[in-house]
Amino acid sequence: MRYLVLILALFPGLAMADDKRVAFYAPPALVESGLIRHIAPRFSLKTQVKVDLVSDPAKADLLLGPEGQALFSGLGQTWHMELRGEAKGAQRFAEWLTSQVGSRTIQGFAPEGAPIFTKPKVQKAAVAKVEMTGDAVVGQRLAWAKCGRCHVTERGRDSFGIGSTPSFFVMRGFDDWQARFTGFFVLKPHAAFTQIAEVTDPFPVDRPSPIAPIELTLDELEAILAYIAILAPADLGNPLQHQ
Structure with a gap:
């Protein structure tokens, strides 16, 4: 030393x-x-x-x-x-x-008189316009199959899911629950492993899905939304605080 x-x-x-x-x-x-x-x-x-x-x-x-x-x-x-x-x-x-x-x-870099670079053009992720006209019974099954490895999607299966992720019942209590669920596939971390047919772009060849991807059609997403719409929000006492 x-x-x-x-x-x-x-x-x-x-x-x-x-x-x-x-x-x-x-x-x-x-x-x-x-x-x-x-x-x-x-x-x-x-x-x-x-x-x-x-x-x-x-x-x-x-x-x-x-x-x-x-x-x-x-x-x-x-x-x-x-x-x-x-x-x-x-x-x-x-x-x-x-x-x-x-x-x-x-x-200001303009080697030939014209600037090459500009302010960043950050693309806003497109959110599919989905009306909740799907089959809720089918949606319940799909929610468990597609989302159950991380979220609690139905009563009686509370032992499943990841403890740090909110259940469908908690999120159903958010004021903006419909927007959150409708566009979940553009929110972190879902965008890294979710594919919606005819909506999302394929994963880049050099950055494939880090886990087994979740693949849904718009019809399947409609069914899941129909199921979520009939869920009773979790009663947590005080109004939910979220960012």
Whole structure:
């Protein structure tokens, strides 16, 4: 330990390494566009934090790609920022990229006179318009088969489901229960493993469903909604508080 203290005292730059550098990954398309060469020096000049571009995403403290916070759009897609760990340099770069100065710098990149990148275009998930005209009896069976591994869907089967997920009876008591159930497949975590025929897009080839997918038709969803509509909301005493 004494040797470590001595080394840090003689070479204080080692202790500040994470404060003055950021291991950053950007996909080849962004690198080849010239955007990184445009923004990195401007950030470093302002903050004295060096941007080290790495070729392996696994070695990056901060990376651009399909996951995380939507940052900007261009080259046919929306690019997201993912911050890993607590390295000070990476945090400062993330803050700069999401600031007004960073956004203007990105959107001001126009190598041929015309900007390439814009504010992020975040698509709103489409919610199927479903009228509750289905068969409630069929819906009860489908609710158990499709949703019962996580939710309690009917009385007498309270031992099933995951304790941290609300039952259908609790959610039936929400003011917006109809909207929640109608569009459940776009809400986390359902979007990652749910497919509604003729409504949702197929899973990306590089990001398949993490578990056995739930597959429903609109007719089956109508039946489940018809069943939920006749459920008596759980009596929890005080009005439900939810976000």
